[in-house]
Every structure is written in structure tokens, then in C-alpha cells.
Amino acid sequence: MEKRVRFKSAWLPWVLVAPQMAIVLVFFFWPAGQALYQSVLQEDAFGTSREFVGLENFRRLWEDPSYVDSFYTTALFSVLVAAIGICVALLLAVMANRVVRGAAIYKTLLIWPYAVAPVVAGVLWLMIFASPWGVVSYTLQALGYDWNHLLSGRDAMALIVMASVWKQISYNFLFFLAGLQSVPSSVIEAATIDGASPWKRFWSIVFPLLSPITFFLLVMNVIYAFFDTFAIVDAATQGGPGKDTSILVYKVYYDGFKALDMGGSAAQSVVLMAVVILLTVFQFRFVEKKVQY
Amino acid sequence: MRFKPLALAGAAMLSLAMAVPAQAQTEIQWWHSMGGALGEWVNDLANQFNASQKDYKVVPTFKGSYDESMTAAIAAFRAGNAPDILQVFEVGTATMMASKGAIKPVAEVMKMAGVNFDPKAYVPAVAGYYTAPNGQMLSMPFNSSTVVFYYNKDAFKSAGLDASKPPKTWPEVVLAAGKLKAAGHKCPFTTSWISWTQLENFSAWHNVLFSSLNNGFGGMGTRLEFNSPLHVRHFENLANMAKQGLFVYKGRNNAADATLVSGECAMGTASAGLLGNLKRNAKFDFGVSTMPYYPDVAGAPQNSVIGGASLWVMAGKKNEVYKGVGEFLSYLAKPEVAAASHQRTGYLPVTTAAYELTEKSGFYKENPGADVAVTQMIRKTTDKSRGIRIGNFVQVRTIIDEETENIWSGKKTPKEGLDAAVKRGNEQLERFQKANKG
Numbered sequence: 001m002e003k004r005v006r007f008k009s010a011w012l013p014w015v016l017v018a019p020q021m022a023i024v025l026v027f028f029f030w031p032a033g034q035a036l037y038q039s040v041l042q043e044d045a046f047g048t049s050r051e052f053v054g055l056e057n058f059r060r061l062w063e064d065p066s067y068v069d070s071f072y073t074t075a076l077f078s079v080l081v082a083a084i085g086i087c088v089a090l091l092l093a094v095m096a097n098r099v100v101r102g103a104a105i106y107k108t109l110l111i112w113p114y115a116v117a118p119v120v121a122g123v124l125w126l127m128i129f130a131s132p133w134g135v136v137s138y139t140l141q142a143l144g145y146d147w148n149h150l151l152s153g154r155d156a157m158a159l160i161v162m163a164s165v166w167k168q169i170s171y172n173f174l175f176f177l178a179g180l181q182s183v184p185s186s187v188i189e190a191a192t193i194d195g196a197s198p199w200k201r202f203w204s205i206v207f208p209l210l211s212p213i214t215f216f217l218l219v220m221n222v223i224y225a226f227f228d229t230f231a232i233v234d235a236a237t238q239g240g241p242g243k244d245t246s247i248l249v250y251k252v253y254y255d256g257f258k259a260l261d262m263g264g265s266a267a268q269s270v271v272l273m274a275v276v277i278l279l280t281v282f283q284f285r286f287v288e289k290k291v292q293y
Numbered sequence: 294m295r296f297k298p299l300a301l302a303g304a305a306m307l308s309l310a311m312a313v314p315a316q317a318q319t320e321i322q323w324w325h326s327m328g329g330a331l332g333e334w335v336n337d338l339a340n341q342f343n344a345s346q347k348d349y350k351v352v353p354t355f356k357g358s359y360d361e362s363m364t365a366a367i368a369a370f371r372a373g374n375a376p377d378i379l380q381v382f383e384v385g386t387a388t389m390m391a392s393k394g395a396i397k398p399v400a401e402v403m404k405m406a407g408v409n410f411d412p413k414a415y416v417p418a419v420a421g422y423y424t425a426p427n428g429q430m431l432s433m434p435f436n437s438s439t440v441v442f443y444y445n446k447d448a449f450k451s452a453g454l455d456a457s458k459p460p461k462t463w464p465e466v467v468l469a470a471g472k473l474k475a476a477g478h479k480c481p482f483t484t485s486w487i488s489w490t491q492l493e494n495f496s497a498w499h500n501v502l503f504s505s506l507n508n509g510f511g512g513m514g515t516r517l518e519f520n521s522p523l524h525v526r527h528f529e530n531l532a533n534m535a536k537q538g539l540f541v542y543k544g545r546n547n548a549a550d551a552t553l554v555s556g557e558c559a560m561g562t563a564s565a566g567l568l569g570n571l572k573r574n575a576k577f578d579f580g581v582s583t584m585p586y587y588p589d590v591a592g593a594p595q596n597s598v599i600g601g602a603s604l605w606v607m608a609g610k611k612n613e614v615y616k617g618v619g620e621f622l623s624y625l626a627k628p629e630v631a632a633a634s635h636q637r638t639g640y641l642p643v644t645t646a647a648y649e650l651t652e653k654s655g656f657y658k659e660n661p662g663a664d665v666a667v668t669q670m671i672r673k674t675t676d677k678s679r680g681i682r683i684g685n686f687v688q689v690r691t692i693i694d695e696e697t698e699n700i701w702s703g704k705k706t707p708k709e710g711l712d713a714a715v716k717r718g719n720e721q722l723e724r725f726q727k728a729n730k731g
Binding site: 044045047049066152239240241254258259260261 | 360363364367370371388391392393394395479542543544545557685687688691694695696698699701702704717724728729
């Protein structure tokens with residue numbers, strides 16, 4: 001059922017596609033090329049002396065056991081962020097879709113967190129969970145759980161996952177809500193007349209219709225967890241305790257912007273880029289098969 | 294008649310056009326990291342200088358924390374837009390010193406400005422830190438601090454401790470912490486800047502090396518040595534305190550400062566620069582004392598080493614800018630200006646004259662504790678206690694944060710944690726040495 005548009009002239013499609021290509025070139029290929037170039041250099045902080053070092057920066061990465069560890073941390077973090085983010089957003093979207101009165105208010109409130117900068121999200125959740133006076137940590141303490149993200153790696157991971165999910169839920173919610181509203185009501189009504197329970201209606205009609213959106217969100221959320229979360233980590237845990245929340249992108253940020261090691265940071269961002277390209281290819285090859293358009 | 298207003302307007306325009314170049318001030322951009330009460334201090338300094346003359350206008354801009362402002366300045370330098378004056382924390386000193394093309398030594402700036410400049414007027418322990426091996430002063434000492442011990446006198450009284458007798462040694466700290474805890478205090482002791490207070494200053498205070506080659510003053514080949522038996526013993530002590538709830542870890546950098554000001558924690562080691570904040574915001578009586586030490590260690594207590602920041606002048610500016618910068622920096626070092634800064638913030642006096650002026654005015658008698666930082670610093674220094682100047686110091690401190698967190702959480706023993714920090718830190722030192730040789 002592919003729709004193809006046929007152009008009569010040879011150059012018109014290229015002209016139409018040119019603005020998009022220009023944007024991709026300037027905002028993706030150029031910086032990516034810069035990263036590749038910098039990853040083979042070693043510079044001092046101010047860039048007054050630079051030296052070609054070949055693959056030295058990459059070699060150093062693999063010799064650092066803590067870098068290899070942070071792959072595991074990143075995998076755990078991004079699976080949690082993507083899975084929880086998508087599930088909670090779907091639940092909220094289904095509920096918001098059923099609301100009749102005050103729907104606009106609910107939707108606005110749910111979309112709000114997206115306008116918050118990541119670093120603010122990190123600080124916000126840090127406040128809520130600050131031990132011992134944060135709202136939630138205080139309550140947890142009263143319930144007998146000694147919350148301490150400064151020394152417990154599990155608590156720290158939970159904190160950054162919550163902040164990252166909260167920040168991304170609005171985005172997921174928006175897409176799910178749009179998808180739900182485009183589900184034809186006649187199909188649902190027909191199923192209801194056939195006696196299908198709400199649960200059954202959701203899983204055999206609505207969710208399959210949402211599967212392309214879910215797939216899109218899966219890709220977007222993985223990219224989000226990989227690239228966009230360093231400010232949250234920086235504000236909430238700074239990669240600690242120990243290195244328990246030092247995800248790959250935070251290390252890129254730390255080495256580049258705090259430690260001023262441009263070469264090492266560029267090498268890591270090249271590795272990170274490769275990982276995300278591989279993941280996306282994998283998702284399109286294998287997960288996409290489960291998607292019905 | 295009709296033309297008169299027009300002619301007047303024309304004359305006014307003309308005189309305005311002529312007046313503009315005559316009044317043009319050279320703007321001097323100053324990036325700093327002083328927030329809150331300290332930010333007001335920086336603004337007051339700039340305003341007072343601007344009011345004192347007509348040719349230059351210093352414009353201070355708050356650029357976030359120390360590492361943020363340094364990153365911002367480096368990005369700006371790469372884009373050809375660097376500020377004229379940059380406040381850099383002591384940890385960045387080796388990086389700035391190694392970036393010869395990016396900075397202009399303060400001694401040269403002073404010469405260009407034609408202002409009177411005598412490096413000997415500065416407090417030696419402070420100025421020595423910012424002086425190159427050839428004796429040239431590279432940056433202007435500004436807000437140098439050192440570690441002091443703060444304690445909450447009200448909490449001491451309520452725990453039945455003598456508020457006029459702060460603990461002088463670590464065993465006494467443990468005893469006091471025990472009593473505070475027994476009296477219901479949830480956080481008897483905490484500390485800011487783990488590496489700076491518990492390793493760097495701890496080493497100088499006990500006259501042991503933090504890293505070889507006199508803590509980096511002797512060359513780039515320096516290697517970390519803070520896993521000696523004395524260091525391990527100290528961290529075993531701290532780890533035990535943590536286990537018993539006597540020492541409560543409050544996070545990296547200066548996160549613990551807020552808990553001392555709010556009264557949540559009763560005792561703590563922190564920067565002398567916290568004094569101004571405490572004076573202003575603490576709702577209880579507090580005291581300042583010297584850093585604790587182990588009485589059985591020979592030579593302890595020695596002297597403490599500096600922290601805080603200095604002002605660096607960036608390269609590639611116009612001559613008139615450098616003249617203005619020179620004027621401004623020498624203004625900051627004037628005895629009455631420097632003495633007022635010292636008294637207001639709790640940071641160390643920059644010049645000996647400022648210290649003497651403060652002493653003469655009776656300030657230390659009226660403000661007991663304000664002299665602790667000064668007397669800690671101006672004791673005789675040894676080769677082991679002059680300061681710490683190592684490369685990639687930001688990373689080394691983060692490594693120390695990470696490994697000591699593993700100690701507090703019980704994942705590693707103090708020996709394992711310190712050994713790992715030394716090993717990982719040394720890799721950073723080797724890299725710095727390699728990158729800055731050529």
C-alpha cells in the first residue's frame with residue numbers, strides 16, 4: 001500500500017528536499033565530522049597546541065575499566081527510562097483520552113514538564129528526594145526506608161531514572177494521545193457491540209493501531225536516554241556514588257566540559273554515536289517487523 | 294525665531310557627538326563565580342573602582358560555579374571572545390599556567406599599566422602559589438581561603454560540651470561527635486570538599502606529602518602519595534565515624550556548607566570563605582577553630598594550604614584594556630581595600646599590609662575566629678606544605694570523590710579506596726605530563 005508521488009521534472013524533488021538536506025548537513029554531519037576530527041587529536045584546554053595522536057584516545061578508553069562498566073550502567077538506565085516512560089505515558093494518555101470534562105486542563109498539565117530544562121528537572125527531583133528534609137525522602141524515612149542517594153547506588157539510579165522519565169513523559173504522552181484520538185470510534189463501537197471487554201478492545205484493536213507510534217517513541221526514548229540526560233545526572237548525582245550513575249553521555253559531558261579533555265570526550269561521543277546508530281538499525285530491522293502500519 | 298530651537302538642537306547634537314569620544318570608557322569584562330553574599334561583594338568592588346576614576350569601567354559577570362566559568366571562558370577564548378579578567382579556582386592553576394598562549398602574566402600587565410607593583414607586598418604563602426618558577430607572578434591573588442573548623446556553639450551547649458573549647462584533635466572530634474549524637478543530633482560532623490579538606494590540607498597540616506616532588510612544585514613528574522599509613526589511618530577513623538553516624542557525608546564539592554549554615558550539622562571542616570555566609574544567615578552562635586590533627590604525629594600541626602581563586606588576565610587584548618586591568622588589580626591590592634575585603638568575607642588578606650591594618654583596627658579582637666585562617670596559613674611552611682599544584686586536578690578530585698564515596702558506603706575499605714584513587718589519579722598525572730611536554 002505504498003503511496004508514491006511521481007515528479008515529472010528531474011530537479012524539482014531535489015529542490016524540495018534541499019532545505020531539509022541543508023539542515024541535516026549543518027546540524028548533524030558537520031558536528032559529527034568535527035567530533036571525528038577531534039577524536040584523533042590531543043589538545044590543551046585552550047586549544048593553543050594540538051597534536052595528532054591517531055587512535056590513542058580510543059585505546060585509552062578501552063583500557064579504562066570504569067568506561068566499560070559505564071556501558072552496563074547506560075544499558076540499565078536507558079532500558080528503565082524507555083520502558084517506564086512509554087508505559088506510564090500510555091497509561092496517562094488512555095486515561096486522558098477518556099476524560100470528558102476539563103480535558104484541556106489535564107492535557108496542559110501533562111504536557112507541562114516538557115517545557116522544563118533537564119537541569120531544572122534534575123534539581124527539582126533532587127529537592128524532593130534530598131535527605132533528610134526532602135518531601136519524599138522524609139516520608140520514606142517515616143515509613144522506615146532510609147533513602148540516601150548520596151551513598152546508595154540503587155537510590156541514585158532510581159532518582160535519575162525518575163527525573164528523566166518525568167521529563168520525557170510529556171513528549172510520549174503527546175504522541176500517544178494524538179494516536180488514540182485517531183483511532184476510529186466505529187471500530188471500537190463495533191467491538192463493543194460484539195461484546196469485547198475494555199481490556200480486550202485495548203489490546204486487540206487500540207494497541208496494534210498505536211504500534212507505529214510506540215515504535216517511533218521507542219527509538220526516540222532510547223536516543224533521549226543516550227544523549228539528552230547528562231544535565232539531569234549532573235544536577236542530581238554527578239555520576240555518583242562512586243561511578244554508579246556515570247552513564248556514557250555524562251562522561252562525555254564531564255570529560256569535555258569539566259575536565260577539558262576535548263580529544264577523549266570526542267572519542268567517547270564517536271563511540272556513543274556508533275552505539276546509537278547500531279541500536280537504531282537493530283530496532284528498524286527486528287522490532288519494526290512487529291509494527292503494523 | 295523659528296530656527297532657534299532647531300539650531301539649539303543641532304548644537305546639542307554636535308556637542309553630544311563630540312562629548313562621546315571624550316567620555317568613552319574602556320570596559321573591562323570580569324567573569325567570576327561569586328554567588329550570593331560574595332556576589333554582592335564583587336559588585337561592590339567593581340562599583341567602588343568605577344566611581345574612583347573615569348577612564349575604565351569594570352563589568353563583573355557571574356558565570357556559575359568555578360568549573361562552569363572556566364569552561365565558559367575557554368569556549369569564549371576559542372571563539373575569540375574571552376573576558377579580560379577571569380577568576381580561576383586554585384585547582385585550575387596548573388592548567389592556566391600550562392596555557393601560555395592564553396594568558397598574560399599579572400606582573401607584565403602591571404608593568405604595562407605603569408602601576409607600582411611589588412610582589413613582596415603579598416602574603417608569601419598565597420603569592421607563592423601563583424608565582425612561576427622564574428619568580429614572575431602569573432595571576433593576582435584574590436579570594437584565597439583555607440580550611441577551618443566550624444562548630445555550632447548552641448548545639449555544643451545543649452549536648453553538655455564546653456562551647457568555648459572546640460575540639461583540637463581528631464580524637465577530641467570523635468568524643469564531641471559522640472556526645473552530640475547522644476544528645477539527639479542527627480549530623481554531628483560533616484565536611485565540604487573531601488579532597489581539599491581531608492587529603493590536601495590534612496597532608497600539609499601533618500607535614501606529609503600529598504604527591505611527590507613537593508606536591509608538584511618540583512615539576513610535572515609528580516605522583517600521588519596520599520595512601521600512606523597516616524592517610525589510611527585517618528580514613529579508617531572517618532569511616533568508623535560514618536558507620537556510627539558521627540560523620541555524615543553530605544555530597545560532593547561544597548554541598549555540606551548549607552548543612553552547617555542551616556544548623557543541620559553541628560561541626561564541619563569547610564572554607565574560611567564560609568564565614569561571611571555564616572555571619573549573615575546562621576540563626577545560632579557558632580565558633581571557628583583550627584583544623585583538627587593527630588597529636589601523636591611529629592610536626593603536626595604544620596600549616597594549612599590555600600584554596601579559593603585568583604584573577605587571571607587573558608591574552609590578546611588591547612593595550613588600554615591592560616592598563617585598566619592593571620589599575621583595577623592594584624586597586625584591589627590597596628591595603629584599605631584588601632583589608633575591607635578580608636574582613637567582609639573571611640577570605641585571607643591578600644597583602645601583608647592588609648593583614649596588619651586589620652590587626653591594628655582591632656578587628657580580630659572584636660571577631661574571635663576571624664584570624665584562625667590567617668594564623669593557620671602564615672606559620673612557617675615546609676617543602677611538604679607549600680601548596681599542591683598538580684595537573685588534571687579537576688579529574689583527580691573527582692576520582693577522590695568517587696573512591697571515597699565507595700569507602701563511606703562500605704563498598705571498599707579505606708586502604709582499597711585510597712589505593713584505587715592513587716592509581717587512577719596517577720594515570721591522570723601521566724596524561725597531563727604527556728600532553729604538556731611538547
